[in-house]
Amino acid sequence: MAPPTRRRHPARTLITLAVLVAAVFAAIFAGTKWSDATWSPKLALDLEGGTQLILAPVAEDASSVSSETINQAIQVIRQRVDSSGVAEAEITSQGGSNIVVALPGRPSEETLDLVRTSAQMEFRPVLTYAAPQPTTADGATEAPTDGATDAATADPSAAPEATPAPTDAATGDASADGVVSGTVPGTAATDDPTEPTAEATEPATDGAAGPTSPSDAAYYITPEVEAAFAALDCTDPNNLTGGQSGPADEALVTCDPDGTVKYILGPIEVEGARIANASSGLQVTSTGAVTNRWAVNLEFDSEGTTQFRDVTERLQGLQSPQNQFAIVLDGLVISAPSLDPGVIISDGKAEISGTFTRDSATALANQLKFGALPLSFDVQSEEQISATLGSEQLEKGLLAGLLGLLLVVVFSLVLYRALGLVTVASLGIAAVLTYGVITLLSWTQGYRLSLPGVAGLIVAIGITADSFIVYFERIRDELREGRTLVAAVDRGWERARRTILASDAVNFLAAVVLYFLAVGSVRGFAFTLGLTTLIDLVVVFLFTHPVMLLLARTKFFGQGHRLSGLDPKRLGATGGTRYVGRGRFVTEPKPGATGAASLDAPTSTLVAAVPGAGGTIAERRAAARAAEAQAAAGEQPAEEGAVATDDAVTDTSPPDDPGASGTGDDVRTEGKDA
Known part of the structure; x- marks a missing residue:
């Protein structure tokens, strides 16, 4: 009985x-119609050229410009560029002080701003704010008019609030463009953001007495600060370039990046370097429930935790807008959240919640995480550079890949004959x-293909071909053991699959380690190596194996045509024993052996079963019983029994010879009458 399949x-x-x-290609087609996608991948700096910026450090004390601070600045700039989606950027130091940033292709203005924006991040208390337009001396410290309030502080409940994570943040939000305004729910009803606070309008005290607090x-x-605040016009794009953060222990008059609000801020209380981590995600309540509101999670280091605890403790006793703290990057206020009433953040973990979208929350998190630089930099030069290798080297790399592919194809066709076409199709x-x-x-x-990436693709040809060779050799081994092609494909796949998975796992692990430990163009090689390893598995599992299952059912491959491979x-199975189904095996004599059959034609002997020749448990037991019966009769199974010619299998045993059947199993003979 045949085994179930x-x-x-x-x-x-x-x-x-x-x-x-x-x-995959439908997505690319849609991108070409409704976005900026193209039908060819973007090229990296070494193949296409790009934009080069040289940054010179600005420091009052030259001794502060050390190799450690330069390396730290390079790391921050690299994180900024990577977060913008630009790949294959080259960021290096020049002369131990300057930083050279080379961006491939035509980078967007936003990406260039990430490189140009080199000031440190800082946290300052908000003293007052107003509409972005300049005002007269009489109204220098007044808050925006009603019309300005509509534009700059649209919803009093829309001010983002910093709350301890993971407790539930109160309502309050930053608008999508980061403008902060309004009051916090729960504050006194008499608080009116359109009215200046008493502290904001009170004349300056004697400088000798000193401030009571940073607020x-x-x-x-x-x-002087009042005059600068009144004259500041945040609707003028020239005032939104940033770059100057002002003295750390003095007030700062500045705008938000969109030019919708202008601020007077107090001295620096927490430096941006104290930020340990920042991330964005859906807001989680105190009970662990996940809401559909986006928030930014902020975490300080040990020193920053102490400083931020003191800030939140002090701001709780103040009225709006002085219960807000401003996050300043490159001299501009990127966010100014207010505090949740009655909350003191003592663990250094805060959550900024509001009407964030996914993109705006991610952008703020990236600014917080990668915004701080150990030094300020001036852009010394900015110019377009040509490709260092260019299209000629790319053509040579592609030619090398095509040559390697051609050699693999020729090798496969010579070794595997028609079966090599499966290799060609799989590689295609x-x-x-x-x-x-x-x-x-x-x-x-934003991935860009570099010359090392092309090298990774060329290496992948050998990796992919190796998987096919492992599979095909397993199938041929099974054929040498006497199995039919259908059985050989099944058994060969079971054995080859483990080998292919193990081999590709090693290659992928090597690519991952290389990608995370290397920098620059070497990561391009690691990326393409890992990508093609995964694609190799997809092709072997979803194409090569199913195609072999279909080919095994055809007459050309199933009957072992001499050109099929x-x-x-031709594989050396002559003289062996192979299973032909229904508990039967065919033993083919070696050339020159004597027996009942004529030596003038290829012969084979049909026996009931042969021990150890494979098959199911029942088949091996039947083979053992047949061998015992033939041994008892003193017969040789290789010389007696059913003899098969090319056209038929004829029973040559005597009618009463027990060796004709061997066991109680039904052993049939086939073919024409003798």
């Missing part, structure tokens, strides 16, 4: 692969899928 649907697997490939508006808002599918994925990543993730005789 699992139902296989190779056609469905091939359809799944076709849908996957179609989805002492009477001390810090001097006549892998190449199409790789091209589509790289092009898609180039559009969606799967001919048992």
Whole structure:
């Protein structure tokens, strides 16, 4: 009785692969119609050229410009550039002081601003704010008019609040553009943001007495500060470039990046370097429930935790807007959240909540996490640079890849004959899928293909071909042991699958380690190596194996045509024993052996079963019983029994010879009458 087989649907697997490939290219097509996608991947700096900026450090004390601070600045700039989606950027030091930033292609103005923005991040208390337009001397410290309030402080309940994580943040929010205004729910009803606070309008006290706190508006808002505040026009783009944070122990008059509000801020209380981490995500309540509101989670180091605790404790006793603290980057207020009433943040973990979108929350988190630089920098030069290698080197790399692919194809056709066409088709599918994925990543993730990346693609040809060789050799080994092609494909896949998975796992692990430990262009090699390793698994599982299942059912491959590459005789199976189904095996004599059959024609002997020749447990037991019966009769199974010619299998045993059947199993003979 034949063993049960699992139902296989190779056609469905091939359809799944076709849908996957179609989805990749359909996404690219949609991107070319409704976005800025292209049908070819973007190229890196070494192949396309780009923009180069040279940054010179600005420091009052030259001794503060050390190699450690320069390396730290390079790391921050690299994180900024990577967070913007630009790949293959080159950021290096020049002469131990300057920093050279080379961005491939035509980077966006936002990306260039991330490089140009080199000031330190700082936390300052808000003393007062007003509409962005300049005012007269009489109204220098007044808050915005009703019309300005509508534009700059649209909703009093929309001010973001810093709350201890993971407790539930109160309502309050920053608008999508980061403008902060309004009061916090729960504050006194008499608080009116359109009216200046007493501290903000009180004349400056005697400087000798000193400020009572960093929020002492009477001390810090001097006549000079009032004049600068009144004259500041935040609607003028020239006043939104930033770059000057002002002295750390004095008031700062500045704008928000969008020019909708202008502020007077107190001295620095917490430096941006004290931020340990920042991230964005959906807000979580005190009970652990996840809301649909986006928030920014902020965490300070040990020193920053102490400083921020003191700030929140002091701000709790103040009225709006002096219960807000401003986050200043490059001299501009990127956020000014107010505090949740009655909360003192003592663990250094705060949550800024509000009407954030996913993009605005991510942008603020990136600014908080990567915004602080150990030094300030001036842009010394900015120019376009040409490709260091150019299209000629790219063409040589592609030519090398095509040559390697051609050699693999020739090798496969010589070694595997028609079976080598499966290798060619598999490599073609892998190449199409790789091209589509790289092009898609180039559009969606900003990936750029560099020359080391091209080298990774070339190496992948050998990795992919190796998987096919392992599979095909397993199938041929099974054919040498006497199995039919259908059985050999199944058994060979079970054994080859483990080897392929282990091999690709090692390659992928090496690519991951190389990617995270290396920098610069080496990461491009690691990325393409890891990507093509994953695609190799997809192709082997979704294309190569299903195709072999279909080919095993054809006459050309199934019967072992001499040009198929799967001919048992050419594989050295002559003289062995192979299973032909229904508990029967065919033993083919070696050339020159004597026996009942004629030596003029290829012969084979049909026996009931042969011990150890494979098959199911029942088949091996039947083989053992047949061998015992033949041993008892003193017969040789290789010389007596049923003899098969090319056209038929004829029973040559005497009618009463027990060796004709061997066991109680039904052993049938086939063919024409003798």
